[in-house]
Amino acid sequence: EPEVTQTPSHQVTQMGQEVILRCVPISNHLYFYWYRQILGQKVEFLVSFYNNEISEKSEIFDDQFSVERPDGSNFTLKIRSTKLEDSAMYFCASSGGTTEGEAFFGQGTRLTVV
Amino acid sequence: GDSVTQMEGPVTLSEEAFLTINCTYTATGYPSLFWYVQYPGEGLQLLLKATKADDKGSNKGFEATYRKETTSFHLEKGSVQVSDSAVYFCALRGSGAGSYQLTFGKGTKLSVIP
Numbered sequence: 554e555p556e557v558t559q560t561p562s563h564q565v566t567q568m569g570q571e572v573i574l575r576c577v578p579i580s581n582h583l584y585f586y587w588y589r590q591i592l593g594q595k596v597e598f599l600v601s602f603y604n605n606e607i608s609e610k611s612e613i614f615d616d617q618f619s620v621e622r623p624d625g626s627n628f629t630l631k632i633r634s635t636k637l638e639d640s641a642m643y644f645c646a647s648s649g650g651t652t653e654g655e656a657f658f659g660q661g662t663r664l665t666v667v
Numbered sequence: 668g669d670s671v672t673q674m675e676g677p678v679t680l681s682e683e684a685f686l687t688i689n690c691t692y693t694a695t696g697y698p699s700l701f702w703y704v705q706y707p708g709e710g711l712q713l714l715l716k717a718t719k720a721d722d723k724g725s726n727k728g729f730e731a732t733y734r735k736e737t738t739s740f741h742l743e744k745g746s747v748q749v750s751d752s753a754v755y756f757c758a759l760r761g762s763g764a765g766s767y768q769l770t771f772g773k774g775t776k777l778s779v780i781p
């Protein structure tokens with residue numbers, strides 16, 4: 554069964570460092586997403602990406618964040634200068650693009666900023 | 668904006684007990700509604716969905732009915748098993764054109780004991 558894969562599963566970084574979280578969406582999907590979940594809080598939408606550009610983003614997705622699809626398979630989330638409050642589980646998802654298409658989620662990357 | 672409220676956990680039940688996890692939503696128009704499940708160490712998986720009023724989603728013995736009059740989508744299962752222990756998330760996707768992002772509730776942790 555096709556699945557979304559994320560690497561690494563856990564990343565520890567020092568405050569102020571740049572991190573790149575990687576995702577391989579399902580190959581024939583058209584929409585790609587990043588969500589995050591701070592411990593004990595809601596899963597929050599960060600950004601959606603379609604046709605090589607951002608289609609929606611939330612207030613959380615400020616200038617410190619960027620996304621990229623550098624090749625035909627990977628989808629990355631970069632945090633330019635991490636802060637303690639960026640510590641969270643980050644989920645990548647993809648969907649086939651129809652309004653009723655199911656979003657498939659990866660297992661998540663736990664980011665810990667120290 | 669759109670929002671989802673689900674009952675606070677954790678919920679602990681004995682095997683074969685009846686499960687209800689309440690979920691209510693606020694949204695304009697006609698959102699699609701979802702229940703996602705996260706088993707320990709895994710990503711979010713779609714459990715069931717409903718895309719219009721009075722639809723009933725069902726899967727693995729779980730059911731939820733889209734009630735527009737009460738803006739609810741409560742999750743039920745008649746007889747839970749230990750293997751149902753997981754975190755359950757209620758979510759909606761807005762009906763606006765080009766909007767595919769999901770809005771999640773906080774999640775409800777279910778523990779089923781033998």
